[in-house]
Amino acid sequence: MAAFLEVSGLKAFYGQTQALYDVAFALRQGGITTLLGANGAGKTTTLRAICNMVRTEGRISFDGQPIVGRATESIVRLGVAHVPEGRGTFTTLTVGENLRIAAYTRGRSARAEVKRDLDMVFEYFPRLSERVEQQAGTLSGGEQQMLAVSRALMLRPRLMLLDEPSFGLAPLIVQEIFRILRRINNESKVSMLLVEQNAALALELADHAYVLETGRVVMAGPSAVVKNDENIRKSYLGY
Amino acid sequence: MSTANPADTATSTTAAVPASPAAPVGSGTDHRWVWIVVAIAAALPLLHFIAPNVISDYRLFLMSTMMIAAIAVLGLNLLTGFNGQISLGHGAFYAVGAYTAAVLMDKLDLPYWTLLPMVAAVCFVVGFLFGLPALRLEGHYLALATFALALAVPQMLKYKWLEGLTGGVQGIVLLKPEAPFGLPLSEDQWLYYYCLIVTVLLYWGAWNMLRGRSGRAMMAIRDHHMAADTMGIDTARYKAVTFGISAAYTGIAGALSASAIAFVAPDSFGFFLSISLLIGLVVGGVASLSGSIIGGIFTVLVQNSAQALSNFVKNDIGLPYDLSPYSVYGILLLVLMYVMPTGIAGGVVMAWRRLRR
Amino acid sequence: MEQLIQQIASGLANGAIYACVALALVMIFVSTDHINFAQGEMAMFSTYISWQLIQWGLDYWIAFFATVVISFVAGVLIERVVLRPLHSAPVLSIVVVFIGLLAICNSVAGTAWSYLIKEYPTPFPKELFGLSGLIGAHQLGVVVVTLVVLTLLYVFFRYTPLGLAMRAAAQNPVSARLSGVRVDWMLALGWGLAAAVGAVAGMMVAHIVYLDPNMMAGILLYAFAGALLGGISNPGGAVLGGFIVGVLENLVAFLGNAAEKATGIYIIGNGEKLTVALIIVITVLTLKPSGLFGRVVVKRV
Numbered sequence: 001m002a003a004f005l006e007v008s009g010l011k012a013f014y015g016q017t018q019a020l021y022d023v024a025f026a027l028r029q030g031g032i033t034t035l036l037g038a039n040g041a042g043k044t045t046t047l048r049a050i051c052n053m054v055r056t057e058g059r060i061s062f063d064g065q066p067i068v069g070r071a072t073e074s075i076v077r078l079g080v081a082h083v084p085e086g087r088g089t090f091t092t093l094t095v096g097e098n099l100r101i102a103a104y105t106r107g108r109s110a111r112a113e114v115k116r117d118l119d120m121v122f123e124y125f126p127r128l129s130e131r132v133e134q135q136a137g138t139l140s141g142g143e144q145q146m147l148a149v150s151r152a153l154m155l156r157p158r159l160m161l162l163d164e165p166s167f168g169l170a171p172l173i174v175q176e177i178f179r180i181l182r183r184i185n186n187e188s189k190v191s192m193l194l195v196e197q198n199a200a201l202a203l204e205l206a207d208h209a210y211v212l213e214t215g216r217v218v219m220a221g222p223s224a225v226v227k228n229d230e231n232i233r234k235s236y237l238g239y
Numbered sequence: 240m241s242t243a244n245p246a247d248t249a250t251s252t253t254a255a256v257p258a259s260p261a262a263p264v265g266s267g268t269d270h271r272w273v274w275i276v277v278a279i280a281a282a283l284p285l286l287h288f289i290a291p292n293v294i295s296d297y298r299l300f301l302m303s304t305m306m307i308a309a310i311a312v313l314g315l316n317l318l319t320g321f322n323g324q325i326s327l328g329h330g331a332f333y334a335v336g337a338y339t340a341a342v343l344m345d346k347l348d349l350p351y352w353t354l355l356p357m358v359a360a361v362c363f364v365v366g367f368l369f370g371l372p373a374l375r376l377e378g379h380y381l382a383l384a385t386f387a388l389a390l391a392v393p394q395m396l397k398y399k400w401l402e403g404l405t406g407g408v409q410g411i412v413l414l415k416p417e418a419p420f421g422l423p424l425s426e427d428q429w430l431y432y433y434c435l436i437v438t439v440l441l442y443w444g445a446w447n448m449l450r451g452r453s454g455r456a457m458m459a460i461r462d463h464h465m466a467a468d469t470m471g472i473d474t475a476r477y478k479a480v481t482f483g484i485s486a487a488y489t490g491i492a493g494a495l496s497a498s499a500i501a502f503v504a505p506d507s508f509g510f511f512l513s514i515s516l517l518i519g520l521v522v523g524g525v526a527s528l529s530g531s532i533i534g535g536i537f538t539v540l541v542q543n544s545a546q547a548l549s550n551f552v553k554n555d556i557g558l559p560y561d562l563s564p565y566s567v568y569g570i571l572l573l574v575l576m577y578v579m580p581t582g583i584a585g586g587v588v589m590a591w592r593r594l595r596r
Numbered sequence: 597m598e599q600l601i602q603q604i605a606s607g608l609a610n611g612a613i614y615a616c617v618a619l620a621l622v623m624i625f626v627s628t629d630h631i632n633f634a635q636g637e638m639a640m641f642s643t644y645i646s647w648q649l650i651q652w653g654l655d656y657w658i659a660f661f662a663t664v665v666i667s668f669v670a671g672v673l674i675e676r677v678v679l680r681p682l683h684s685a686p687v688l689s690i691v692v693v694f695i696g697l698l699a700i701c702n703s704v705a706g707t708a709w710s711y712l713i714k715e716y717p718t719p720f721p722k723e724l725f726g727l728s729g730l731i732g733a734h735q736l737g738v739v740v741v742t743l744v745v746l747t748l749l750y751v752f753f754r755y756t757p758l759g760l761a762m763r764a765a766a767q768n769p770v771s772a773r774l775s776g777v778r779v780d781w782m783l784a785l786g787w788g789l790a791a792a793v794g795a796v797a798g799m800m801v802a803h804i805v806y807l808d809p810n811m812m813a814g815i816l817l818y819a820f821a822g823a824l825l826g827g828i829s830n831p832g833g834a835v836l837g838g839f840i841v842g843v844l845e846n847l848v849a850f851l852g853n854a855a856e857k858a859t860g861i862y863i864i865g866n867g868e869k870l871t872v873a874l875i876i877v878i879t880v881l882t883l884k885p886s887g888l889f890g891r892v893v894v895k896r897v
Contacts, residue, residue, distance in 0.1 A: 101777070
């Protein structure tokens with residue numbers, strides 16, 4: 001079966017500095033794949049490269065369409081939602097406005113659908129519905145992460161890129177968010193590419209795993225295999 | 240004399256517009272050129288006796304104004320090009336210099352050749368005082384503050400309380416300097432030499448300063464303020480002092496122009512003056528001493544050829560457009576930022592490098 | 597007393613103009629982090645266009661709206677053509693380009709329409725407004741038009757999807773892109789709106805100060821003072837700042853004149869208006885650069 005998201009020979013640069021040297025992986029439609037690795041391995045850069053937020057070379061194909069070099073916003077309009085490192089919240093806008101802006105691309109004709117999606121989002125994250133008029137910058141870390149995921153959902157994406165969703169959050173909140181991610185994947189059939197430092201957690205959620213080291217993929221396999229391979233765990237995942 | 244100079248010109252990081260060039264203070268080749276130019280310049284008026292119509296008094300006067308403009312642009316370059324503090328209002332310091340000289344000559348009857356050190360001191364203080372609040376401002380904000388200064392200068396000069404000194408709207412009429420020691424030189428010829436001596440001294444002074452520790456500190460502050468701070472450079476002191484020195488240079492130019500034109504009035508120091516200085520800076524070459532000279536010459540040429548340019552455009556090209564210096568400036572400012580951001584000096588250096596390879 | 601009220605009223609009218617220009621400045625600053633030094637000259641140029649349309653026989657209000665539209669388009673074009681390539685250029689280059697725009701606008705206007713001062717018509721008939729004792733018809737009209745424009749803009753930004761998209765693009769361009777917003781076009785639209793608002797200000801003030809290529813220079817300086825005072829990152833603050841500066845300008849002159857009459861000493865009067873603006877600019881920039889209502893931006897190292 002043709003991969004939903006396929007990356008090969010991917011190179012990425014921050015200015016003159018090269019961060020990715022040759023990254024290759026594939027994502028099955030409907031699946032959850034995780035990118036693991038130590039700090040500086042290039043995980044965040046890979047997500048950014050998919051959205052063309054950094055200078056990229058190589059091949060990236062999303063649902064059969066090549067997307068290297070396309071403007072970020074047009075990649076997003078194809079159905080890719082990126083929940084960035086740091087949440088990317090519009091801090092001076094309200095929670096409601098943050099959600100509405102994500103529905104911006106869907107046009108006036110989709111008003112009813114947008115309303116339904118908002119209800120769905122509030123069903124996943126009831127805490128947000130209590131804070132609709134609140135300025136987003138005043139939310140707690142966990143709530144901002146929920147908002148970030150919700151904004152991604154409002155895009156009605158087919159692929160969600162999540163960059164360290166557990167970062168800086170209390171374990172209970174992290175578990176809650178990961179549970180909801182699993183629900184979203186099951187119910188809305190959204191494929192997910194998850195970058196995580198917390199390898200144990202990621203391997204619980206994902207079906208497949210790729211391990212990155214200094215800009216290259218050094219290990220790939222179903223998460224069950226990766227989880228149980230002691231050498232890999234000790235060398236690359238630190239536990 | 241060393242030929243290898245690590246502080247050479249611009250390395251381009253973005254496609255069209257490079258960051259400010261590192262100081263092209265001059266390699267060995269540069270030095271020889273400077274001496275040649277100075278020698279020619281010194282000999283020029285003497286050729287008057289051979290070709291009186293070519294080296295006429297008027298032409299010498301014009302060249303004097305070019306040198307004055309060059310000094311003014313040099314002042315601006317010290318601040319903006321070498322120290323990274325954007326000034327859109329250097330016309331203000333030019334005005335202070337001009338008026339200080341005029342008042343000293345008019346009210347105290349001081350001879351013109353005693354003026355420059357006093358003018359330099361006054362302008363240094365004014366510049367330093369302006370530089371103090373400017374310490375907190377960067378980039379756009381500093382540009383804004385100096386922009387406001389440039390707009391307000393003519394009005395400030397017409398302030399009622401200063402009218403006794405400044406002569407208000409009518410200004411002050413002065414006498415042109417005469418050749419000393421009974422030398423057989425006309426007023427314009429002597430003025431030429433006077434300006435030449437001042438120009439050479441100031442150029443040498445700037446070159447020396449930039450070559451040494453102060454120069455490196457100034458440029459370090461321009462290139463990476465925070466790093467300079469953490470390296471122990473007293474950025475506040477350097478920035479304020481540079482402001483003062485820059486104001487002094489441009490003020491001296493103003494004082495020279497007061498002697499040259501023999502007249503000062505508030506309306507000659509408006510916003511157009513500050514724009515001319517900016518143009519000189521950009522056309523000649525940011526952070527380039529030789530560029531400042533080129534820039535100064537350029538602004539005088541444009542202003543003097545305004546009529547000819549206008550006729551050329553109207554009659555020869557056939558466009559119903561009055562090409563004023565202002566329009567030339569505007570068009571150039573835009574075009575240069577895309578095509579030749581390092582100015583003529585930078586362009587010459589790059590062409591020279593390509594030839595040498 | 598009556599004179600004082602007159603001064604305040606005309607100060608409000610002037611302040612309305614400053615508020616419009618200040619708003620245009622803030623719109624561009626908030627979305628692009630650039631200060632549009634050419635804002636005044638662009639507004640002046642637009643005013644000349646409207647004058648020309650009126651000369652060609654168009655009704656005042658038709659010319660007015662046509663000019664607003666033309667200015668909007670021009671603003672969009674300037675952003676896309678002139679400023680787009682300079683996205684990552686050093687600050688000096690960008691400032692220089694703005695000054696270049698300023699010079700071109702001024703010189704082209706001077707060439708096309710000469711530097712002779714012209715009269716500019718007012719659409720507000722003297723008889724319609726009954727407060728002609730305290731405030732002129734035109735001045736009242738200026739305040740009303742300004743308030744209408746400001747309200748329209750407020751509604752646009754607050755309640756429409758496009759307005760929301762523009763605010764998002766200004767606040768966080770990266771996140772806006774990740775939400776599918778075409779940030780580049782949002783910037784261009786911002787410029788278009790700023791140019792349009794500037795045009796309104798120019799057309800309103802031309803009747804008061806008479807039309808000539810240099811009419812906006814002082815007004816621009818006052819708009820800067822107002823924008824800085826209110827907070828250059830805060831549209832509402834900038835508008836308020838514009839009004840404050842307008843009233844302040846007149847009050848200072850009024851008090852100066854009164855002091856002169858009382859004591860015979862001239863301290864300050866109409867001739868020092870630009871200097872007062874300069875003092876405000878420098879004071880705000882040194883003491884509180886974020887203005888009364890702006891947010892302090894902390895730069896991450």
